[in-house]
Amino acid sequence: MSNSSPNAAALHETPVIALDVSARATFIGRTYLHVMAAILGFAGLEVALFSSGWAQPIAESMLGTSWLLVLGGFMVVGWLARGVAHRADSLGLQYLALAGFVAAQALIFVPLLYVAQYKAGGGVIESAAYVTLMGFAGLTAIAFYTRKDFSFLQPFLMWGGVVALVLIAAGTLFGFQLGTFFSVAMVAFAGAAILYDTSNILHHYSEDRYVAAALELFASVALMFWYILSLMMGRE
Numbered sequence: 001m002s003n004s005s006p007n008a009a010a011l012h013e014t015p016v017i018a019l020d021v022s023a024r025a026t027f028i029g030r031t032y033l034h035v036m037a038a039i040l041g042f043a044g045l046e047v048a049l050f051s052s053g054w055a056q057p058i059a060e061s062m063l064g065t066s067w068l069l070v071l072g073g074f075m076v077v078g079w080l081a082r083g084v085a086h087r088a089d090s091l092g093l094q095y096l097a098l099a100g101f102v103a104a105q106a107l108i109f110v111p112l113l114y115v116a117q118y119k120a121g122g123g124v125i126e127s128a129a130y131v132t133l134m135g136f137a138g139l140t141a142i143a144f145y146t147r148k149d150f151s152f153l154q155p156f157l158m159w160g161g162v163v164a165l166v167l168i169a170a171g172t173l174f175g176f177q178l179g180t181f182f183s184v185a186m187v188a189f190a191g192a193a194i195l196y197d198t199s200n201i202l203h204h205y206s207e208d209r210y211v212a213a214a215l216e217l218f219a220s221v222a223l224m225f226w227y228i229l230s231l232m233m234g235r236e
Helices: 020-050 055-063 067-087 089-120 123-146 151-172 178-203 210-235
Strands: none
Touching: 020 055, 020 089, 020 123, 020 178, 020 210, 055 089, 055 123, 067 089, 067 151, 067 210, 089 210, 123 178, 151 178, 178 210
């Protein structure tokens, strides 16, 4: 999910809602195939990092660095990846953007997963993953069943994202915990983002932007997983 319309660079092309049923089905199928590939790629990278022993030094290095620098670097990578995925004519560049974004997500998750694995018990990761996938499936079903255009959520997501970033930055700078309420609010935020992204897939993307659509939806699912895992760790 991005704070600006994900279709800004492709509005001159025919939106998928205006296409015939076969073309829409092909676009949607390609999009969700790429979302699943991104999720599996993310999981595979995490397994590789932890099984190889690289997770510990990466986690310790990131935890010993200002989180604002880590978050800032991740935001830059995310901004670049989204820009390329939405604007590049080359399909290869779009795939490169998606792969780079998945790799960046895998890296930024390492400290959280490391703490979950060795402090809260590894089972909490699987539980959070199951809850996230169930939430994703439920929200997807709502969007597909209602066929509602959730583009009205964009201002909420934009300003909610700004407020969340300010609170995260303030918590990092001044050393206070944002707590359970913030995590619950961010799970709700991620849920709204999934509805918004799914609606855009059904209504607004042009048929050649399935990689960009998958990137946005994967980002929202990853955000939900982060805060569901944070909530579950807080209960341990």
